[in-house]
Amino acid sequence: MIEIEHLTKRYGTTTVVDDVSFEVDEGSLTVVVGTSGAGKSTLLRMINRLVEPSAGRVLIDGEDTRTIPEEELRHRIGYVIQGYGLFPHRNVAANIATVPRLLGWDRKKIAQRVDELLDLFQLDPAEFAQKFPHELSGGQQQRVGVARALAARPSLLLMDEPFGALDAVIRAKAQDDLLAIQRRLGTTIVLVTHDMNEAFHLGDHIAVMDQARLLQHATPAELLMHPADDFVERLVGTAERPFRLISLATVQDALEAGEAAGEPVAASDNLHDALARLIWTGREALPVADAKGAIVGRISVGGILQHGRPHP
Amino acid sequence: MTLPSVVRLLGLLLLVAFITMPQAFAFIFEPLITRGAPAIYNQGSLLALTLQHLRTVFLATLASTALAVSLGIFVTRPSGAEFLPLSRSLVNIGQTFPPIAVLAIAVPLVGFGEKPTFIALFLYGLLPIFENTLTGLTQVPAQAIEAARGMGMNAWQRLSQVELPLAFPVILAGIRLSVIISLGTATIGSTVAAKGLGEVIIAGLQSNNIAFVLQGGLVVALLAVLIHDGLGLVERAAARRLGRAPDEVS
Amino acid sequence: MSSATSRTSTLGVAPPPRPTLSFDHLGCVIAIIIGIALFAAPFATYRATRIASGEARFLIEALPIAMGTVIVVVSLGVAVVAVLVRDPFGRLGSAVIGLAVLLPALGLSAGFLTPADNTFARVSPSLGFWLLTLSFSLLAIDALARLRLGPYGRLVALAVGVSALALLLFSGIWDSLSILKEYHTRADTFWREARQHLLLAFGSMAAACIIGIPLGIAAYRLKTLRTALLQGLGIVQTIPSIALFGLLMAPLGAIAASVPLAAALGIKGIGAAPAFIALFLYALFPIVANTIAGLSQVPAAAVDAARGMGMSARQQLVEIEMPLAFPVILAGIRIVLVQNLGLATVAALIGGGGFGTFVFQGIGQTAIDLVLLGAIPTVALSFASSIFLDALVDLAKGAHA
Numbered sequence: 025m026i027e028i029e030h031l032t033k034r035y036g037t038t039t040v041v042d043d044v045s046f047e048v049d050e051g052s053l054t055v056v057v058g059t060s061g062a063g064k065s066t067l068l069r070m071i072n073r074l075v076e077p078s079a080g081r082v083l084i085d086g087e088d089t090r091t092i093p094e095e096e097l098r099h100r101i102g103y104v105i106q107g108y109g110l111f112p113h114r115n116v117a118a119n120i121a122t123v124p125r126l127l128g129w130d131r132k133k134i135a136q137r138v139d140e141l142l143d144l145f146q147l148d149p150a151e152f153a154q155k156f157p158h159e160l161s162g163g164q165q166q167r168v169g170v171a172r173a174l175a176a177r178p179s180l181l182l183m184d185e186p187f188g189a190l191d192a193v194i195r196a197k198a199q200d201d202l203l204a205i206q207r208r209l210g211t212t213i214v215l216v217t218h219d220m221n222e223a224f225h226l227g228d229h230i231a232v233m234d235q236a237r238l239l240q241h242a243t244p245a246e247l248l249m250h251p252a253d254d255f256v257e258r259l260v261g262t263a264e265r266p267f268r269l270i271s272l273a274t275v276q277d278a279l280e281a282g283e284a285a286g287e288p289v290a291a292s293d294n295l296h297d298a299l300a301r302l303i304w305t306g307r308e309a310l311p312v313a314d315a316k317g318a319i320v321g322r323i324s325v326g327g328i329l330q331h332g333r334p335h336p
Numbered sequence: 337m338t339l340p341s342v343v344r345l346l347g348l349l350l351l352v353a354f355i356t357m358p359q360a361f362a363f364i365f366e367p368l369i370t371r372g373a374p375a376i377y378n379q380g381s382l383l384a385l386t387l388q389h390l391r392t393v394f395l396a397t398l399a400s401t402a403l404a405v406s407l408g409i410f411v412t413r414p415s416g417a418e419f420l421p422l423s424r425s426l427v428n429i430g431q432t433f434p435p436i437a438v439l440a441i442a443v444p445l446v447g448f449g450e451k452p453t454f455i456a457l458f459l460y461g462l463l464p465i466f467e468n469t470l471t472g473l474t475q476v477p478a479q480a481i482e483a484a485r486g487m488g489m490n491a492w493q494r495l496s497q498v499e500l501p502l503a504f505p506v507i508l509a510g511i512r513l514s515v516i517i518s519l520g521t522a523t524i525g526s527t528v529a530a531k532g533l534g535e536v537i538i539a540g541l542q543s544n545n546i547a548f549v550l551q552g553g554l555v556v557a558l559l560a561v562l563i564h565d566g567l568g569l570v571e572r573a574a575a576r577r578l579g580r581a582p583d584e585v586s
Numbered sequence: 587m588s589s590a591t592s593r594t595s596t597l598g599v600a601p602p603p604r605p606t607l608s609f610d611h612l613g614c615v616i617a618i619i620i621g622i623a624l625f626a627a628p629f630a631t632y633r634a635t636r637i638a639s640g641e642a643r644f645l646i647e648a649l650p651i652a653m654g655t656v657i658v659v660v661s662l663g664v665a666v667v668a669v670l671v672r673d674p675f676g677r678l679g680s681a682v683i684g685l686a687v688l689l690p691a692l693g694l695s696a697g698f699l700t701p702a703d704n705t706f707a708r709v710s711p712s713l714g715f716w717l718l719t720l721s722f723s724l725l726a727i728d729a730l731a732r733l734r735l736g737p738y739g740r741l742v743a744l745a746v747g748v749s750a751l752a753l754l755l756f757s758g759i760w761d762s763l764s765i766l767k768e769y770h771t772r773a774d775t776f777w778r779e780a781r782q783h784l785l786l787a788f789g790s791m792a793a794a795c796i797i798g799i800p801l802g803i804a805a806y807r808l809k810t811l812r813t814a815l816l817q818g819l820g821i822v823q824t825i826p827s828i829a830l831f832g833l834l835m836a837p838l839g840a841i842a843a844s845v846p847l848a849a850a851l852g853i854k855g856i857g858a859a860p861a862f863i864a865l866f867l868y869a870l871f872p873i874v875a876n877t878i879a880g881l882s883q884v885p886a887a888a889v890d891a892a893r894g895m896g897m898s899a900r901q902q903l904v905e906i907e908m909p910l911a912f913p914v915i916l917a918g919i920r921i922v923l924v925q926n927l928g929l930a931t932v933a934a935l936i937g938g939g940g941f942g943t944f945v946f947q948g949i950g951q952t953a954i955d956l957v958l959l960g961a962i963p964t965v966a967l968s969f970a971s972s973i974f975l976d977a978l979v980d981l982a983k984g985a986h987a
Contacts, residue, residue, distance in 0.1 A: 074485055098488030109483025113501045123487050172487075182486075368836060418611045421731035422724060429727070432968040434928025437961040440945045444954035520826030524932060528949055537832050541936060546836050553832030557825040564824040 025050050026071070026180065026212065030080035033066050040066045042236040043080070048229070053206055053213040055227035057220060057259075062233040064216045068182050071214065072101045084180065099123055102178040102211075106185035108169030110157040116142075116168050117153040123176040141171040144205065163194040170202070174211070183215040187222065199225055220259060224268050232256050244272050249334040266332035270295035273331045275312055275323050284309035284322040291320060299328045344565060351558045355382040358551070365547035375547050377536045382555065389532040389559075392525070393518045396454055400461035401511055407462075408469025408507075409495065427467050435460045435521040443528050453525030453532075460521060461514040468510025472503025505575040512567040519560045533559070612728060613668035616721045620665045623717035624658055630695050631712040633764075637953065642712060648695045660687045661718060668725050678729035684722040688715070689754055696762035708764035710955060737977035737984070744973045751966075765962075768955045776944075780963065782858070783940035786933055787926040790862050794869030794922060799915065801870070802877025803903070812878060819871040827864065827932045834860035835936065861938030865929055869922040876918025880911030913982040920975035927968040931960070
């Protein structure tokens with residue numbers, strides 16, 4: 025668990041992060057979102073002490089980060105930045121091996137770990153291990169950047185606009201891949217972005233920052249239904265609210281007993297996608313299938329719409 | 337074998353053949369001389385002069401490289417940052433000094449011989465290496481440095497594992513430029529009695545023997561062109577090793 | 587700005603403001619040099635005759651006591667400013683005041699040390715003077731670098747410097763210095779060699795422009811010509827100057843011997859002709875390469891638009907491509923000029939004349955003043971022309987920016 029307590033950063037008379045406190049649960053993904061200049065990158069960089077806090081502290085599993093030597097702390101925390109900062113003079117394998125090598129792992133263990141990560145990120149080791157960063161596409165570079173950050177099995181991963189340099193189609197795929205990998209490895213992630221859709225898509229919790237201050241730290245649904253103030257409400261997007269809400273719920277949540285005709289939708293789909301199917305097919309309801317393909321009930325337009333307003 | 341490597345090899349063979357057995361080439365130079373003057377330089381061994389010439393250039397370049405790279409590293413660290421604007425200006429000003437002026441001013445201070453030549457080569461050789469070290473180190477992508485810090489590399493690890501390797505081809509280009517300038521300045525060093533290939537040319541000028549001047553000029557020119565070319569190959573190989581397209585290195 | 591701070595600022599973090607009162611590292615170095623110069627190094631060298639060995643004269647002996655005190659006070663003042671003042675204008679001002687006191691004082695010192703009616707004695711500046719000049723200049727250069735003057739500012743600074751130097755030279759205040767005594771005994775030769783030096787440097791540059799720019803345009807269009815030309819000229823660049831002079835002497839000597847007209851025109855194996863041709867050959871590479879580079883960076887859209895408007899190839903070149911390539915070509919001319927002014931010094935070795943004549947004569951006679959009489963004008967010329975042309979390049983760039 026990460027506890028951020030009263031973190032503050034001042035440069036001279038300007039305060040870029042003002043008394044921010046929140047907690048990040050083990051294995052969860054927290055998105056810090058806000059306009060540019062809100063102080064979210066500085067907040068992130070105070071967690072691995074790339075920026076020294078002016079006041080406040082960060083506890084990782086109860087341990088005050090100030091008591092851990094800077095470099096040792098960073099070896100234990102994965103860090104991914106926009107543009108990734110891959111080392112142009114090292115091939116993919118050597119880039120991924122950076123922190124294990126700093127930690128003095130033996131060569132066999134490093135090679136094994138590199139192959140393991142390349143497999144995990146769907147990069148064929150035989151093809152990619154020896155390639156240099158400039159020979160990779162943007163999406164491949166992004167995957168290598170995340171693989172490198174995960175190389176030494178950090179329990180915490182910090183990501184600063186990790187999808188910012190990708191085009192829309194690749195970005196959506198990269199976001200889904202990240203969620204899948206996080207679920208598999210159970211890594212705790214703090215991710216900074218300015219993109220609200222990304223925040224709702226990825227975050228278990230969302231921390232909204234503006235002008236150095238933390239305005240609200242809550243689950244996505246909380247944020248939609250009870251925005252702390254006007255700024256959060258505007259940032260969330262009033263017109264978007266119902267659609268974001270139904271995106272957060274799954275078909276399972278709105279499952280009704282009964283039958284319907286047509287191609288079944290999966291119980292794990294989100295309601296936004298299910299509604300799209302209903303509109304497109306012109307039906308009032310569709311059957312719902314579970315993971316094995318067995319029909320377990322139905323979903324209706326009315327049922328979905330109930331999830332699109334507060335207090336369902 | 338490609339055409340450039342054939343030409344390279346032929347040039348090298350010609351150079352070695354000429355400095356080891358110059359008399360075999362006497363027939364080429366005989367038409368240039370007047371009444372009984374020697375056609376081939378006879379006041380010393382061309383081979384010894386060539387080696388002496390290369391030794392001076394090598395030692396001076398080694399010294400320049402050590403100091404220039406250290407200075408370049410120093411002014412790009414936070415502790416040396418206050419010296420950065422001045423050092424940039426000094427390099428620009430220093431390059432307007434002709435090498436001969438440096439050589440000439442060194443003579444009254446340290447006397448004739450190897451010393452003033454070495455000082456001139458050393459001082460003038462600093463400039464291109466320092467300039468390229470600065471360029472190389474300041475061109476390292478900021479994101480690579482940020483990533484290195486984020487992964488817990490300390491200042492020394494960042495310098496040795498990220499910054500210097502990335503700056504290496506550019507520094508190498510500076511060394512190549514420095515070596516070429518030094519080869520020329522060392523030739524002029526013979527006017528202040530430094531041992532080297534300039535002796536052949538100066539002797540020719542003094543005794544009005546065009547054959548000496550021509551063979552001295554040929555040996556120096558061939559040496560310079562071959563070394564320039566050879567260092568260029570090293571540079572491209574280094575750039576390739578760093579996984580960059582060769583044309584990215586100028 | 588340092589690379590370290592620019593790195594952090596690109597990542598969105600403002601560097602902490604400097605504390606208002608702290609020691610400047612460079613200033614400390616300058617202050618130490620000033621201290622050594624004032625108290626541990628001789629100010630001037632006295633020689634009974636032109637070639638006698640020198641005797642050191644420290645500041646207290648070298649100047650009347652009042653003037654000596656002024657120098658010490660002013661120099662220490664500059665040292666304090668260097669250490670404590672961060673404002674570039676303040677630093678520049680103090681450095682200029684330091685130089686304005688120091689440089690005339692050198693002339694006074696020479697008059698003071700030379701016994702009356704003694705025409706043999708020589709007084710030249712010594713380590714202490716050079717160190718003071720160095721430290722004041724370092725302070726001024728650092729301040730100018732931090733001020734980041736625009737092209738007009740640099741031209742004004744150059745004009746001020748040149749006028750101050752001219753004032754010192756023509757006021758007669760430096761006339762007792764050994765280097766000016768050297769000059770006065772050979773004023774005629776000096777100006778003749780100066781003319782020859784400029785003729786060699788500027789003449790070969792002009793020739794290289796006349797030939798090199800059209801050659802560059804042709805090479806830009808023809809890829810095969812480009813590669814061959816750049817490689818050939820690149821090889822010429824790597825040949826040391828004295829070797830190239832030597833290589834040209836033989837063929838030119840042969841031409842002079844067999845073609846009477848050439849000999850009548852003054853083309854000989856030895857002298858200015860091989861030097862001129864060598865400088866010309868060296869100058870071609872930067873001119874051709876920069877012409878090609880300049881034309882290559884002309885935006886394709888601009889040329890396309892010009893074609894779309896029905897301009898002929900000639901009109902495109904004259905109205906669009908050349909004006910846009912001009913700053914880069916000018917930068918090539920700047921490289922050539924500085925290079926030529928330096929290389930022309932070597933021409934004296936093969937009888938080509940120029941300031942090198944004094945340098946090599948001085949080396950032969952171990953007369954440092956004579957060496958300096960050749961070296962200082964060369965350095966001053968290269969320095970002034972590089973500042974002048976750099977400013978012109980910036981102005982040319984600005985015209986299209």
